[in-house]
Amino acid sequence: MRIVIAGGHGQIALRLEQLLAARGDEVAGIIRKAEQGDDLREAGAEPLLLDLESASVEEVAEHLQGADAAVFAAGAGSGSGAARKDTVDKGAAVLFADAAVRAGVRRFVVVSSMGADPKHEGDEVFDVYLRAKGEADEYVRGLDALEWTILRPGMLTNDAGTGLVRLEAHTGRGPIPRDDVAAALAELLDTPATAGLTLELISGSAPVSVAVKSVAGN
Numbered sequence: 001m002r003i004v005i006a007g008g009h010g011q012i013a014l015r016l017e018q019l020l021a022a023r024g025d026e027v028a029g030i031i032r033k034a035e036q037g038d039d040l041r042e043a044g045a046e047p048l049l050l051d052l053e054s055a056s057v058e059e060v061a062e063h064l065q066g067a068d069a070a071v072f073a074a075g076a077g078s079g080s081g082a083a084r085k086d087t088v089d090k091g092a093a094v095l096f097a098d099a100a101v102r103a104g105v106r107r108f109v110v111v112s113s114m115g116a117d118p119k120h121e122g123d124e125v126f127d128v129y130l131r132a133k134g135e136a137d138e139y140v141r142g143l144d145a146l147e148w149t150i151l152r153p154g155m156l157t158n159d160a161g162t163g164l165v166r167l168e169a170h171t172g173r174g175p176i177p178r179d180d181v182a183a184a185l186a187e188l189l190d191t192p193a194t195a196g197l198t199l200e201l202i203s204g205s206a207p208v209s210v211a212v213k214s215v216a217g218n
Contacts, residue, residue: 001025002027002028002067003026003067003069003070003189004028004030004063005027005030005045005071005073006052006070006071007029008029008030008045008047008048009029009031009032009036009039010074010075011178013073014029014039014043015179016071017029017043017044017045019182020045021043021044021045022044023186027043028047028048028067029045029047030048030052030063030074031049031050032050032051034047034049048063050063052074053087055095057099057102058099058102060095060096061099061103064102064105067103068107069105070100070105070107071109071189072092072093072096072097073185074088074092075089076088076129082128089136090132090133090136093110093133093136094140097139097143097146097148100146106147107146107192108146108148108149109185109188110137110140110149111151111185112133112137112150112152112198113129113152113153114152114154115152116134117134118131118135118138147196148196149194149196149197150197151184153176153200153201154171154203155174156175156177156178157176160177161179161183162177163207163208164203164204164206165180165201165206165207165211166204166206167199167200167201167204167206167215168199168200168215169197169198169200171201171202172202173202174203175203176201176203180201180208184201184208188212194212
């Protein structure tokens with residue numbers, strides 16, 4: 001498969017690129033800064049230089065031509081203010097989804113956040129973030145041209161992955177290593193029967209492949 005990842009230099013994206021490249025997929029990651037390219041090449045991915053906050057749908061679609069799947073893993077980051085939650089966590093996600101439709105890429109996986117809700121209330125930056133992610137998820141779910149899966153991990157950690165997770169429509173809160181999020185994304189990309197599902201992910205007792213198979217088609 002050829003897979004294009006938005007937010008290609010993110011912590012989850014770099015792990016995912018490494019996994020996909022290692023199993024023989026052709027991977028490309030969209031990055032904003034040329035100096036990030038070496039990290040992607042080291043992970044086995046092709047860097048694509050593009051700013052999703054200023055690019056047009058046509059420009060993004062051009063980078064998606066010929067892809068079998070697209071993954072939205074971009075984020076404004078924890079140090080950013082409320083305005084960038086709107087332009088990246090919502091705006092870039094909507095743009096990337098529209099570009100996938102235009103490029104004819106049907107398989108579309110979103111890295112969202114537990115608690116994402118378009119009706120989430122509050123004015124703190126994290127409230128704005130959860131609202132933006134929720135609005136983006138809602139937009140993607142309304143696109144019939146996409147075979148979308150939305151993954152909402154719990155509290156992200158840099159602990160070594162265990163390969164054991166809990167993946168359900170509602171898991172309740174809990175931590176999850178970024179390694180295991182990447183492993184789950186790789187498995188979801190391979191399992192188109194998970195299209196149409198919004199799933200929460202935390203550490204658990206099921207091997208990733210078993211967890212994904214058990215939700216596929218539900």
